[in-house]
Amino acid sequence: MYKENNLSKNQQIIFDLINKSSEPLKAYTILFSVQKKGIKAPPQVYRALDKLVETGKIHKIESKNAFVACRNSNCEISKATAFSICESCEMVDEISDTKLSKYLSGFNHKKGMKFKRFNLEFFGICKKCKKD
Amino acid sequence: MYKENNLSKNQQIIFDLINKSSEPLKAYTILFSVQKKGIKAPPQVYRALDKLVETGKIHKIESKNAFVACRNSNCEISKATAFSICESCEMVDEISDTKLSKYLSGFNHKKGMKFKRFNLEFFGICKKCKKD
DNA sequence: TTAAAATTTGTTATAATATAACACTATGTA
C-alpha cells in the first residue's frame, strides 16, 4: 500500500490537504481538518509535515509557520526555496526563477562557509491587493 | 531619559543583551536574563523585540525564532536581510554584500508583485565546524 | 520464511513561543 507513491497513509492525507489548498496551512488548521480521518493529535501532524518537508513535497514558510506544497519539481529536495508573500492578503507564491536560483546557489559567504541550502522570503503587496 | 538614544528603558536593556551576545537569543532566554532588571513577563520582552525589529536594531532569524543585533547600519530598517547559519554549531552571521543586496532588491516577481522587503537565510557548515 | 531493523502510527502529557486585554505611567507636542 505504501509503495505505490512512497507516502505513508498520514503523509498522503496531509499532503493532499496542503496540495489542494490555495493558501499556506498551519499545523493546527491541518489537525482540525483531518480529525475526521483519524489523525487526532499534534505529533501525527508534525511527523508527517517533517517528512514531507524533508522529501521536498512541501515547504515551510518560516515567517508564517505555515506549509505549502512545492510547485517546482520538489526544489532539489528543498535545497533552494524562494517565496513571494503579500503583506496585505497573506498570499504566498513559490518563485521559480532559474537565474535567481543559480545566482544564490553560487553565492558563497566570504568567511569560508559553503552553503548547502537557502530559503528566501520576499514581502510586498500583490497585484490583486494593489488594485483594491 | 528616553531622548538620549531613542530607546526606552526596556528596549535598551534588551538591545544591550542581544547586542553583546555572540549568538542569537530566544525570547524566553532573554526573559530569564532580564528578570533581575525588573522585566518579568513575556509581553514586556515581545514588545521590546517588536520595536527593535521595526527600527532595524535587531533582526529575527525566522528559522530559529531567535534574535540578533544588526551588524550592518540597521539594514535600511530591516528591508534587506541575509544570514548564514551553521547547521552544526548554530552560529549565525549577518551577511553584508552589496552585490547580493542590490541583486535581490532589484528582483521583481513576474506576476506583478513589487517587493518591499526580503529575508534570506543560507544554511551550511561553517569553517570552524568543517575542521572538527 | 522468517527474524531483525527501520519506519510509521497512536496516545498522553508537556514544553516553547507568542498574544489579548486591561489599568496605568511617562513622554512629546501644542
Added chain:
DNA sequence: TACATAGTGTTATATTATAACAAATTTTAA
C-alpha cells in the same frame, strides 16, 4: 495645561511544537 502617543506592568490565555512510550506496519536481507 491638556491632549495624544508611546511605553510599562500584570494576569491570563492562545498558538506552535516536542518528549516519551507502546504498538503496528513495512522493508531488508539472512
